[in-house]
Amino acid sequence: MKNKHFVIGVDTGGTFTDVVLVDSNGESTIGKSATTPKKLEDGVINAVKDACEKLNMTLEDVLSQTFSFKQGTTIGTNIMINRNGVKTGLITTKGFEDTLYIQRGGGRVAGLRESEIRHQAVCRKPVPFIPKSLIYGVSERVDCFAKIVIPLNEEEVVAAVRELVGKGVEAIAVCLLWSFANPAHEQRIKQIIKDMAPDVYVQISSEVAPVIKEYGRMNTVAIDTYVGPPMIKWYDILAKELKTRGYNNELLTMQAWGGVMPYSEMSPIGTINSGPAGGVLATKFIAENLGFKNVVATDVGGTSFEASVIAEWRPVFHHEPLIMRYRVETPMVEIRSIGAGGGTIAWADDSGRLRVGPVSAGADPGPVCYQIGGTQPTVTDADLLLGYLDAGYFLGGKMKLDKDAALEAYKELGKKVGLDPIETAAGVFEIQNAHMSDLLRGVVTQRGHDPKDFVVFCFGGGGPLHGSSYGKELGFSKIYMFQQSSVFSAYGIALTDVESYVNYFEHHKMPVDPEVLSSIYVDLEERAYAKMEKMGFTRDVVKLNREIIMKFGRQVHMETIPVENKRHYTRKDIEKIINDFLEHYQKVYGEGAGFVEAGVESLSYVVRPSIDSVKPMMPKHALGAKSSKGAIKGTRQVYFKEYGEFKETTIYDYGKLSAGNVVEGAGIIETPTTTMVVLPDQVATVDEYLNVVIEG
Amino acid sequence: MGKLSPIEFEILSHRIYSIMNEARQGVMRVSGSPVVCEAGECLFAAYTAEGYTSVTACGLMLHTVGSQGFIQKIIADQSEHPGIFEGDMFFFNDPLIGGIHASDQAILAPLFYKGQLYGWLGSLTHTPESGAIEPGGMPPSSRSLLHEGFRIEGQKIVVGGKLNPPVVNTIKRAVRDPGFVMLDVHAKIAGLNIGKARMHEMTERYGINTMREVLQGMIDQSADLARAKLRELQDGTWRTIMHGDHNCVDYKHWKVEISLTKKGEELTIDFTGTSPENTGPLNCMLPGTTGSCFVAIASQLFHETMLNYGLMVPVKIIAPEGSMVNVGALSPCCMCPPYPGCSVSAGVTQLIAKMFFTRRKFHGDINSCWSTNMIAPFFGGVNQYGITTGSMFFDCFAGGTGAGVDRDGVNTGAAQMNMESNIADCETNEMVNPVMYLWRRESKDSGGPGMYRGGSGLSFCQVAHNTPALVFGQIGLGSEVSTTPSLCGGYPAGSVKVIAARHINSSERFAKGEVPYSLEDIYNMYSDDVQELPPQSPSAPHPEGSIWAVDSQVAGGGLGDPLDRDPALVKVDLEDGYISERAARELYCVVLDPKSGEVDYKATGAARNKVKEERRARGKVWKEEK
Known part of the structure; x- marks a missing residue:
């Protein structure tokens, strides 16, 4: 195929590297490959190749016709988790060398869940990335009116740089008080470093994050500097790989504020959490196509429930962002989360009351029904007992679930709370939905919005299963359920401006x-x-x-x-x-x-x-007949709170539904990767994009 | 529990808790006070119709039960006349009734549904200006409650949903900075409006009886969980004495004597033996003492439950009248948090730790005392924008926590009364106040030495900057005697040092690069002008360029014998500036090889053995002493 221009979006995740390739007609092709941790660029190339093969094109052909290659990566996050960034020094205003360690005091609880914060005796601060031995203060001071009160002592700067270089630092971050109002001293220090040590990577806070509040700003420039060199190095490698294979434009990187930048201009810290930002951008795009300016996007995974908001067509940003547990001053699309996923554990407290979360069994040891080691009952076990999940069709039949094991686990739990196992499972399902509703309520109303003015999108393995409940609870005008997209972040990255x-x-x-x-x-x-x-x-x-x-x-x-x-x-x-x-x-x-x-x-x-980017097309289908009989795959007993008991419920195969079909509740729509629940008093319609929609 | 199922209760109680957190965030964002919006000194809670605290938002614990006194008094005094109606909001800040001092200003709002009262909401902020005889709301020169600013006794600040002008004007005319104080009033009202709206939605849906049941049920649940935990612990009595060195008039030794007795499901905290009331405002009225006990109980003992009155149901407090933890109606008490409030919290923490020793399961929760040697400066005058104002600085909220049985305390991380304690960035403080920091750092040799070291405290220095007129003072404790003790042979946290240098030409010297970066530097550069200040110091003229500095405050207590500390950890502490060479040598007896800088384990062992021999030589056998 010639004379086609492509835009490529790539998300390198922990397990998989996902690719979405969009041509100039807006048609998209997906590619996927295992992430290759030791040489991430190999995973990227393999995933793009996978997409090219679906188009019957070679990698070189596609890349030579690619207008933009947009890469999202977890390198920055991995570097922070593994603490293998470059040896970094910090130069700051004398007297404030401990700012990263004091963490405004509140670093002790930053990023912790409320139950963790309550356990005060064991809360600890996260360890900064720059050791105290590599932090130097220099005599200087600017005040709140941007006036220089203490001149910069350049001799001290020279001595500090000399010592830092002597200690083997590869990078130096600079953060002086009030530099965002008057950057002169920071700029001078940067020049001195460049003159003395041109190979040392330098970042100054007045360029990286020129905003008030020195702790967040100092953290931002420190992390930016710490992850910068290895990240730039990797992007250099990837750019070279792409160039040898025919890509001749700038390699772009996804940033956490919802835009892409040429990697030569990127803020390294801005790449952290860029994958989830890609997901939010994908949500925004879908919302625009569907004509909704106010959307709450929800994602239920194994461990957590996440929510983000698009209001008046724009994503909402974090008020005081954290990266992991570190306060930063980088604009970041807000994603709020609580421990309410499929693996969330149900338990009884010392007074015999039923509680759900926040601890999760995750994927390992996992829910009891997975039979891979989990012994504590989880939300997924409850879903199975209540009939929402089919033990023989989980992940499209690739994994069999053990219902008996789940029942035993809920029997034990039920004894502690004085309920039978089904009552217990039903209670767990309800409590989980309530926790999700509470988060959503806060997320929407804290910005002064009303849920009734919003549409809710339900993503993830568990979103469509719980979404009909929390969507109903909050009175969203519509509840949209999406087939699990395994490349959602890559999709968002591809269309990002x-x-x-x-x-x-x-x-x-x-x-x-x-x-x-x-x-x-x-x-x-x-x-x-x-x-x-x-x-x-x-x-x-x-x-x-x-x-x-x-x-x-x-x-x-x-x-x-x-x-x-x-x-x-x-x-x-x-x-x-x-x-x-x-x-x-x-x-x-x-x-x-x-x-x-x-x-x-x-x-x-x-x-x-x-700069606007070429956007993919959302394939449209003509609306057909309302009858969904052709998609019925059977029935089974499913428990609904509305009935207070099990009812024989129709099960639909999503793959056989067509645009225009109507599914009257109660009903279950199954896909290989997710289950959609339509409650008894709801009616779901398959729209022209093959989304399942429940009207409020 | 009545008609509600356990599932319904769990869902609805969680929802109400979420609403409290949402409303508290609203208060914090509207407030003008860094102590509220940055340090989090803000309470938001729901109460039963009778005025018992059902649930408090995550954050400030100190007033969880103290604030219910306000509501109960409003109910007692005003139910008949003038009456309590929908759309009313009541302002209360009397420490005899609730809160701790006049700066703790609460607004309480009844919750009505179709004319029936079913609960209350309350929002309390520490607003550091109360029209007291000194700016900042906590005047060291107070000798009577009458010196500590205005007190509003439950008057309606909002009537029928609108601000009530006479009450608003009373507040505005009573303070130095009406704009500042009123912003906090607006903040509380904003939070209450958010909370009321959400609670109304819930009541519409679930009905008033259900709401009443949930509000009471949360208290009952906490009480059940508290009793269950007490049953797990061994019966016994544990004792401690907390010491102080100043009473705001002069250096004077006082003590708070505390015994904790656990029998079955009940806990008694007895303050018998505590010193009598102080002349200066270093006293606590009973609500403040109760609140300070609650801080330790909620954060250390019953951390698994919601924060509400239920935690106090199994607890009895004996506070002798006339002692400094239960003073009279007009006694001065503005200093109560931190003193003796923090001493109470720290003392009860220590006793809880001793109680935890009886069960291995709880050893991980043992803490030595958290920071109490707080020094908080306050000021009044004209700021850099020409506005007459006054406030306090709460950098002391970045205190060290106590050491545990297997870990050091957290450095500069907490004020025990507030789970999420933060301090403002220096730039934030400088943006709104006429000061400039010369330093703010972790303080060397402040954390109590031990096998595990207490968390390090804070040192900072401010210069009066861009002000035509300023007075400056500070409140605090612990310069002669450390008020933060230790456990199991550890050392207490370091005692504080406060100095000032006034009427100096610092800005001219700064312009030449002559800047003090430590207390020693201040002494050297301004030797003729340095004043060593007691921990409590009333406001004094502090003109442009004057310097004020504090060192070694708010650290945590140590745990265990310093001679048992891993020498490698001592070396790290020395390298990171948490301890001095002298401390490494004399307290920890760690010897470093002069060439390599590495630990000389043999020499260290010998040094430590020598000290142990000296201890044995000094020691007396108990029966010999008798």
Whole structure:
């Protein structure tokens, strides 16, 4: 095939490397291969080859016609988990050398579940990646008005660099207090390092994360520097591999804020958690195609239940992001999770009450019914006993489940809580759904939204099984159930736009002089354009979005508000910005929450440049007859809370359903990788994209 | 349990708990106070219709049971007249009734459904400005409750859903910085509105009787679990004495004597023997003492349950009237958290640890005492934006935890009263306050030495910056006597050092690069101007450029004999700056090879044996002493 242009999205996961190849007509082809941990690039090439073979094309043919190759990776996460980044030093303001260790105190509980936080005696801090022996303070100081109060002592900088290089560091991170407001000292230190040790990799916080709050900023630049060199090295290897095989454009990398960047311009820390960000972008794309501006995406896996929100067409970002347990200041698409997955363990507390989670049996030792070592009853065991799962059809029949073993486990648990095993299993199912509902309620309402204005998407092995319940509980307008896509993140990466951001800090009381604001954004946009032009894009294809970060006077907490793009703002525009902030505040925190008398202030200004990417097509099917009889594969006894007992329930084969078919509840729709439950008072329809939809 | 099934109870109780957490987050985001939104000093809770705490959001534990006193008083005094109605919200901050001191400002909202009261919600913030005789809300110069700022006794700050102007104006006219205080009022109201809306949705769906049953059921569940755990532990009585060195007037030794008796399913905490009331505000009224006991009980003993009144059901507290843990109605008590509040929490923690020794199953939960040597500076004056204001700094919330039987304490990680204690970034504090930090670091030799070392504490230094007028003081304890003891032969946490240098030309010297980076530097550079301050120091003029610094505060107690500490760990501590060479040599008796820097195990063994011989020589046999 000639004259076709491809966009390729790749997600290198822990077990598999997934590829989605999209041609210029929007048709997509999937490739998959085992991840090759020792030489990750081999797994990538193998997976792309797998996709090429399905098109009857060679790898070289495809790559020579590929417009963008977008790579998501877990390298950064793996480096952090295995602690095998480069030997990194840190230069900071003298007196603040312990910032990464103090962790604002709260590092002791950051990222822990509530049950873990309650167990105060054993909470520990995560260990920073830079040992104290490699942290040096230099005499300098900038204050809150960006004024230099203590000049930079360059002799101390030279001595620190000399000692760090003598200790064998390969990289140096620099983070000085208030550098985001006045980067002069950081820039000077960077120059000194480059002059003294040109081979040492340097990152400064005023470039990596120019935002207030020194602990998060210091962590960000420290991690960015620590994972940077091995990550760049690997991307260099992959770029070379691709080039020898015919790919002649920039290799792009997925970033956690939901955009891709040429890897030469990437923020290494931005690649961490980029896989899940790909999943959120895929959700956003599907939502756009279906015409929904407000979506909650849910994923039920073996260990956890995850939720992310698309509101007004845009993903919601973390308020105070963590990477693993480390506070950072990198913009990250928000994904909230709780320990509520298929492997979540059901147990009885000391007072004889039934509890579910948060501990999980995971995939090993797994649910009891897997018979691979698990002895404690799990949610999957409950699903099996209640009839939602078919013991003979799990994973399309590849794995047989032991129902008797699950029953025994629930008998034991039932004795402790005074219920029979089925009552216990039904209780576990209900409690699990309630926990999921509670998370979703918080995720949606904390931003001032109403679930009724949202549609819920149910992904993952367990999403469609529980989704009809938690979707109903919260009153979402529609519940969408998707066949498990094993390449969801890669799909999202393939369609992700090139997107970056530039920001600037300057503290103003509102109303600010319109000319001041205009000038700030003009400068920011020039910086944004320059960044994109450096990547080879021309201005005419660059889209720009503006944001402003504001707070009430006397407050610490900040909110981000979108701002209209304008060359010159007027007083009226400034008033509108203030009103937008007040309205947003009232929406999220309720009437009277804002104390207008304290005044409104602006602190930071953001521009997000982006380039639209070719998007895949979602294959459409003509709507046919409503009757789904042709997809019936049998019946079995299934327990529904609505009946309070088992009922003979129709089982459908998803593969035999067609667009337009209707499945009246109660019913079960089975796919090899997931089970969709339609509750007794629900009606499911197969839409033109072969999604299963339950109307609210 | 009534008609609710266990499954329904589990689902609904979890939902209410989620609502509390959501509402608390709302409060923290709206508040203007770094101590609330960064350090998390914010309580949000649901209560039964009778005013007993059903569940508290994860976070601040101190006022879980203290806050119920407010509601019970409102019910007692106002049910008949003027009445309690839907849309009301009550403001309360009297330490005799609840909370701990006037800075703990609560707003309580009744929950009605179709005219029937079925519960309450409460939100409490520590707002560091109460119109006291010094700024910051905790004046060391207080000699009476009347010096500690305004107290509102359950007046309606919201009536029919709208702010009640006379109460709002009373607050605004009573404080130095009405904007700051009112932002916290708005924050609490915002959280309560969120909570009320969610609870209303639940009640619409499940009915008022179910809601009442769940609110009470959560208390009963916690009480059941607490009793079940007590049954597992051995009966006995354990004792400790917590010491203090200052009473806000002068150096004065005081003690809090605590005994913990466990018999069957009941626990008694007895403060008999505690020193009498202090002249200065280093006292606790009974709600504060109860809350401080709760902190230890909830965090150390009953960590498996929801935070509510149920944990206190099996607990009896004996606090003699007139002692510093149960002072009179007008006694000064603004200092109660931390003193004697933290001493109470730490002491009960130590006794729980001793009780845990009776069962191997609980050894992993043994903690030596957590940080109590807190030093918190406060200020009042004009900030860098020209606003008259006052506040406190709670960097002391990054304290060291106590050592365990198999681990060191966590360095700079906690304030025991708040599970999620954080401290503000220096930049955040500098953005809103007229100070600039010269350093903030982990403090050498602060963690109590032991086989396992207590977590290291914090040292920091601030300069008055960009202010035309400022006064500065601090509250605290532990400069002569460490208030954070140890376990099993470990050492207590280090005692604190506080100094100031005022009326100096620091900015000129800074511009030349002459900057102090330690207490020693301050002494050397400003020898004529250095003042050594007691741990409690009333506000004093602190003009632009004045320096204030503290060292060795808020560390944790050690556990076990330092001579039993693995010498390799001592070497690491020395390299990482947690201990000095002197401590390594004299306390831990570790000898390092001068050439390689590695541990000389033979010499270390010899040094340690020598000290043990000296101990044996000093020791007396008990019957000989008798």
